[in-house]
Amino acid sequence: MATTNVVRDEYSELVDLEHSHDHEHGQFIAHHFHSAEQQFDSGKLGIWLFLVTEVLFFGGLFVAYIIYRYNRPDVFIDAHHHLDTLLGGLNTIVLLFSSLTMAWGVRAAQLGDNRTTAISVLATMVCAALFLGVKAVEYSHKWDLGLLPGNLFSYDPLAKHDHALISNYLVMLCVPFGVLLLGFLLGAILNLNTGKKLIGQFYGGMAITMLGYFAGVGVGVLWMATMTPKHDSHDDHHAAVVVAADAVRPVVFSADDAAPKVETAVVDGAAAAEAPAGSTAPLDKSLGVFFSIYYCMTGLHAVHIIAGIAALAWIFYRSLAAQWRPDYFGPVDFVGLYWHLVDLIWIYLFPLMYLIR
Amino acid sequence: MATVTQKQQLFGHAPTNHYLDASRGVMSWIFTLDHKRIAIMYMYGVILSLFLAGIFALVLRLELYTPGPWFLTSAQYNQMFTLHGAVMVFLFIIPSIPAIIGNFVLPMMLGAKDVAFPRLNLASLWLYWAGGFFFIVVLATSGLDTGWTFYTPYSTTTSTNVIAATLGAFILGFSSIFTGLNFIVTINTMRPKGMTWFRMPLLLWGLYSTSIIQVLATPVLGITLLLLIVERLLKLGIFDPAYGGDPLLYQHFFWFYSHPAVYIMILPAMGVISEMLGVHCRKEVFGYKFIALSSVAIALLGFLVWGHHMFTSGQSEMASLVFSAITFSVAVPSAIKVFNWLCTMYRGDINLSTPMMYIMSFIFLFGIGGLTGLWLGALSTDIPLHDTYFVVAHFHYVMVGGTMTSLLGGLFHWWPKMSGRMYNEPLGKLFCLLVFIGFNLTFFPQFIMGSLGMPRRYHEYQAVYQIYHQLSTIGAFTLGIGIFGAVMTLVYAWFFGRKASGNPWGAATLEWQSSSPPSFHNFEHRVIVSAPYDFSSVVYDESVDGYVPVVPKREAAPAPQPTPAPVSN
Structure with missing residues (x-):
């Protein structure tokens, strides 16, 4: 029968075409993609969408920031004096530099230069860890002073802040990194001695990254040490501002007709009236809201830095294994984009938190 | 005959080597x-x-x-x-x-x-x-x-x-x-x-x-x-x-x-309805572009109306006014969809299968759910109606009457593809009817008692509302039996249903070009892309007891003319 023959030929052709197509698949192309280009485009769109979700995730916090800054500008101006602009600025430079090394790594991967990629990614990781080290010094210093979020806020501007240079909190923050450092060092030595070069180099790189953290801690502590005498006078000057702000506040807020704020004003007013100015310091809990927002934003950012180090470690390992080629470098590019976003968020956080006027 | 076996493998019921028993x-x-x-x-x-x-x-x-x-x-x-x-x-x-x-x-x-x-x-x-x-x-x-x-x-x-x-x-x-x-x-x-x-x-x-x-x-x-x-x-x-x-x-x-x-x-539910409608009416979907773009329009407008949940929370009147106005505008793309669905059904060759019954039930229930949303979007009527059973009935009409109905309809529609088996048609229809009746009995009285002032989330109520609550309770159990029965119909079909071919509905979208259930890689052949609702692109084939795609004739390039052999003398 002529028709059946035609049908068979048509469907056979469909099947044959499909099978001949399968042989073109390279080593790094997943089975469901047609080509390296399609795979790269999918990954690129995917990471951009992921970055959009990240921006929106932080967006909620930025909105909260805007609303409280609008409601209580005095609190924000007052509170930012407790943030160390120099350490914040140092961290900004460190992150900007890490974006440069990251971009360098991406370019090297595009050219298939795996060695340069590995070095650049390692530099990026060291910068990330250094950032965390400085941040740990900042955090622990604030915890010592009682500059804590919301209800936990217990900063007393008039008390003398005679605390150890290296606080217990800082030691606690260093412990996990210390353990990791020892582990990676041990891993590097053992593996390099037994001839497992790849994994040994990887562990070595990670140990250097952890050293970066301690370098950050060192810089931070040194800076704090040089600042200590000046810092106290700074605090004293500051206490006056706090008290003055409290005295003024009831007047400011009686003009405001929003119900919750009137309540606050009454509470504050009562507190100010009870506490004779100068003898016992009024504990302004609303300063705690600034630190709530500060810790939420910088904390979430720090979590992203840690996640970034994990992702970079993966890229670092694959660079050492020399897996990037001019037609396959997607993962470096995607992690790079993520890293630039983390950097960018800090670029916004720094002026919003540290440089308020 | 080779051709029949091959066609059965590609487009029929896959007896072995499908995704369920691949490993x-x-x-x-x-x-x-x-x-x-x-x-x-x-x-x-x-x-x-x-x-x-x-x-x-x-x-x-x-x-x-x-x-x-x-x-x-x-x-x-x-x-x-x-x-x-x-x-x-x-x-x-x-x-x-x-x-x-x-x-x-x-x-x-x-x-x-x-x-x-x-x-x-x-x-x-x-x-x-x-x-x-x-x-x-x-x-x-x-x-x-x-x-x-x-x-x-x-x-x-x-x-x-x-x-x-x-x-x-x-x-x-x-x-x-x-x-x-x-x-x-x-x-x-x-x-x-x-x-x-x-x-x-x-x-x-x-x-x-x-x-x-x-x-x-x-x-x-x-x-x-x-x-x-x-x-x-x-x-x-x-x-x-x-x-x-x-x-x-x-x-x-x-x-x-x-x-x-x-x-x-609700948007995926609308998508499922639009998708099934053409197949079960055997007619090209009316106003394709309008249905497609109205989905995007709803998605974008949906971001601008959140304040209508807060009309009575103390937000400024201006904000309420703006949110209310934008809320009304969401009704436009929603209505565009409903009109286009009705126009697709008009003069269609309607196959009153279980999915089709769910479609019709969806259009009816979503219509009520959507229109009552306008009452709640209007500032003046929202003040007495907010936090009453009217609100409860409204969103259940959209969420349950809309989404759950279309989920069940969609499951019945794609069940042959997922399981490789056909469900029992009379049972499917019976439970669909039960779901429809039970649903309306549950939630329609709630519109009435809500408009009479019955607040939501109250544990106790005044005796005047009891008759509505009783009707609602009876309806809820009917609905429960209906849903349970519908799911059981599907479960029964999974194990004991009649074997389904690759394309039992005669649908023109690509997923139906695979065998039922599909193989691990979905298709054992290159798919033939046609317009999604061009039902002339499939023909019924007895040998597979279902529809198979028509392979387009390759006519784009003119047939090569036999070149005259060089004269060699």
């Missing part, structure tokens, strides 16, 4: 990257959540049969309606259609082997389980009594397990984001040659719009719930007026996600 063992399921298996595992979780939350609903309805307290204390009653809402929203409705039907059908509609990121897809399934686990923790510990919205300041002060529930919802949010992200990338980069945007099946437009919302709105919910958790743990003060915080900010954050989330729930 065996529990591990081959838990660690699978196959979108079809992931869809099936999602289905277990989603249907289980439906039954669990459905049982909560029946307990509530039974308790409300009498005006006074019966067998629940007021605290238990609060827990019941909270868990009913939270489980239904986060574990059932939001994942339902995208995760089951979307995961199964979307790559196949594109003629692809899988979604763009199969591992991300598996991760989202695992996150779904992890989120579900936290809800089990809530059930096992001190419960939850905040309502599914977790409004502050109550949620920061109640002694129930708000942290576990919000953590669960947070994790489920990421599951939802990953699914959405995956779908957007898949649709953007993996369409086959010849399938332009406006030659895509309408389900894909619905899923694409849904995914946009999932990606843009869900992160905001994530950060909100995270703030709520930290607020409970550390007393941040951001939502607490005692520190200068603002509880209304929580409501703004929450509804900035949760209103668009309403469209996460």
Whole structure:
């Protein structure tokens, strides 16, 4: 029968075409993609969408920031004096530099230069860890002073802040990194001695990254040490501002007709009236809201830095294994984009938190 | 004959070597990257959540049969309606259609082997389980009594397990984001040659719009719930007026996600309806472009109306006015869809199958649900109606009458593809009718008692409302039996149903060009892309007891003329 023959030929052709197509698949192309280009485009769109979700995730916090800054500008101006602009600025430079090394790594991967990629990614990781080290010094210093979020806020501007240079909190923050450092060092030595070069180099790189953290801690502590005498006078000057702000506040807020704020004003007013100015310091809990927002934003950012180090470690390992080629470098590019976003968020956080006027 | 065997392999019922028996063992399921298996595992979780939350609903309805307290204390009653809402929203409705039907059908509609990121897809399934686990923790510990919205300041002060529930919802949010992200990338980069945007099946437009919302709105919910958790743990003060915080900010954050989330729930349902309608009316879908673009329009407008949940919360009148006006504008694309569906049915060759009955039931119920939404969007009528049973009836008409109806219809429609078996048609129709009647009996009286002033979430009520509550309770049990019967019909079909061919409905979209159930790689041949509702592109073939695609004749290039042999003399 002529028709059946035609049908068979048509469907056979469909099947044959499909099978001949399968042989073109390279080593790094997943089975469901047609080509390296399609795979790269999918990954690129995917990471951009992921970055959009990240921006929106932080967006909620930025909105909260805007609303409280609008409601209580005095609190924000007052509170930012407790943030160390120099350490914040140092961290900004460190992150900007890490974006440069990251971009360098991406370019090297595009050219298939795996060695340069590995070095650049390692530099990026060291910068990330250094950032965390400085941040740990900042955090622990604030915890010592009682500059804590919301209800936990217990900063007393008039008390003398005679605390150890290296606080217990800082030691606690260093412990996990210390353990990791020892582990990676041990891993590097053992593996390099037994001839497992790849994994040994990887562990070595990670140990250097952890050293970066301690370098950050060192810089931070040194800076704090040089600042200590000046810092106290700074605090004293500051206490006056706090008290003055409290005295003024009831007047400011009686003009405001929003119900919750009137309540606050009454509470504050009562507190100010009870506490004779100068003898016992009024504990302004609303300063705690600034630190709530500060810790939420910088904390979430720090979590992203840690996640970034994990992702970079993966890229670092694959660079050492020399897996990037001019037609396959997607993962470096995607992690790079993520890293630039983390950097960018800090670029916004720094002026919003540290440089308020 | 070779041709018949080959055709049966490609387009018929696949007796062996399909995705269900490609590999065996529990591990081959838990660690699978196959979108079809992931869809099936999602289905277990989603249907289980439906039954669990459905049982909560029946307990509530039974308790409300009498005006006074019966067998629940007021605290238990609060827990019941909270868990009913939270489980239904986060574990059932939001994942339902995208995760089951979307995961199964979307790559196949594109003629692809899988979604763009199969591992991300598996991760989202695992996150779904992890989120579900936290809800089990809530059930096992001190419960939850905040309502599914977790409004502050109550949620920061109640002694129930708000942290576990919000953590669960947070994790489920990421599951939802990953699914959405995956779908957007898949649709953007993996369409086959010849399938332009406006030659895509309408389900894909619905899923694409849904995914946009999932990606843009869900992160905001994530950060909100995270703030709520930290607020409970550390007393941040951001939502607490005692520190200068603002509880209304929580409501703004929450509804900035949760209103668009309403469209996460309904847009895929609209997509499923649009998709099935053409097939079961055997007529090209009327106004294709309008249906497609109205999905996108709803997705975008959905971001601008969250304030209509807060008309009576004390937001400024100007804000309420603007939100109200934009709310009305959402009715336009919704109505465009309904008119186009009706026009598709008009003079169509309607095949009154079970999916078609669900379609008609959807259009009817969604019509009522949508139109009553206008009453609530109008500022003057919202003041007396807010927080009454009118609101409850309205969103159940949209969520249950809309989404659940179309989920069931979609499952019946794609069941032959998923299981390789046909369901029992009379039983399917019977339970569809039962669902329809039970649903209306449950929720229509709630419109009446709501407009008479019966507030929602009340444990006890005045005797005048009893008749409506009794009707509603009877209806709820009818609905419960209907849903249970429909699911059982499907389960029975999975094991004992008549074997289905690759394309029993004669649909023209690509997923029907595979065998039933599909092979591991979906297609054993290259797919033939045609217009999605061009029903002349398939012909009935007796040898496979179903439809097979018409292979287009290759006529583009003129046949090569025999070149005269060179004269060699």
